[in-house]
Amino acid sequence: QKEVEQDPGPLSVPEGAIVSLNCTYSNSAFQYFMWYRQYSRKGPELLMYTYSSGNKEDGRFTAQVDKSSKYISLFIRDSQPSDSATYLCAMSVPRAGSYQLTFGKGTKLSVIP
Amino acid sequence: KAGVTQTPRYLIKTRGQQVTLSCSPISGHRSVSWYQQTPGQGLQFLFEYFSETQRNKGNFPGRFSGRQFSNSRSEMNVSTLELGDSALYLCASSLEPETEAFFGQGTRLTVV
Numbered sequence: 001q002k003e004v005e006q007d008p009g010p011l012s013v014p015e016g017a018i019v020s021l022n023c024t025y026s027n028s029a030f031q032y033f034m035w036y037r038q039y040s041r042k043g044p045e046l047l048m049y050t051y052s053s054g055n056k057e058d059g060r061f062t063a064q065v066d067k068s069s070k071y072i073s074l075f076i077r078d079s080q081p082s083d084s085a086t087y088l089c090a091m092s093v094p095r096a097g098s099y100q101l102t103f104g105k106g107t108k109l110s111v112i113p
Numbered sequence: 114k115a116g117v118t119q120t121p122r123y124l125i126k127t128r129g130q131q132v133t134l135s136c137s138p139i140s141g142h143r144s145v146s147w148y149q150q151t152p153g154q155g156l157q158f159l160f161e162y163f164s165e166t167q168r169n170k171g172n173f174p175g176r177f178s179g180r181q182f183s184n185s186r187s188e189m190n191v192s193t194l195e196l197g198d199s200a201l202y203l204c205a206s207s208l209e210p211e212t213e214a215f216f217g218q219g220t221r222l223t224v225v
Contacts, residue, residue, distance in 0.1 A: 032211060043203055043216035098168035099210040103156040
């Protein structure tokens with residue numbers, strides 16, 4: 001079983017739709033949770049960073065963490081064509097006196113005008 | 114504030130050669146991590162440096178190595194290149210290892 005599972009999609013939605021992206025994980029030691037957006041041929045861009053279970057909102061983006069179910073989500077409201085990208089979840093675990101990020105494979109999202 | 118800078122952006126190398134990639138972190142960030150990204154495997158962790166010390170290393174062969182300098186700039190080296198080393202190599206920096214990690218634009222390495 002992989003440590004982080006993420007549906008690769010592709011996911012196609014009409015402009016203005018609410019998008020839900022999800023990841024599940026198996027390692028209960030994961031402590032910090034992040035969502036990145038990656039446009040083609042670019043580096044990942046940090047969207048959300050959270051530690052505790054619950055919701056965190058930033059503009060049109062809401063990150064949700066459920067540690068009891070080992071499940072994290074990213075919601076995008078009023079989706080725009082500019083949101084078309086690959087979305088990566090990432091989780092940080094203490095290891096060897098430091099922290100190590102583990103990524104999901106990414107979900108490719110297309111928002112159709 | 115300048116972001117993470119990676120150089121060069123593109124490289125083409127021949128099998129058997131070696132290559133050095135450079136990463137300048139965000140000013141004040143002491144932790145630098147390297148990742149390899151391929152379509153099949155996604156983002157895979159290579160190694161992490163903090164205050165010039167390698168703290169963690171991923172499951173890659175010894176041909177992959179790195180170092181960090183006193184100004185937090187980091188380099189990674191790949192020796193005896195193989196075709197399978199073709200990938201986007203990404204560097205990320207953070208203030209501390211557990212805080213938010215910010216990525217550079219990557220170096221796209223093609224081995225022919």
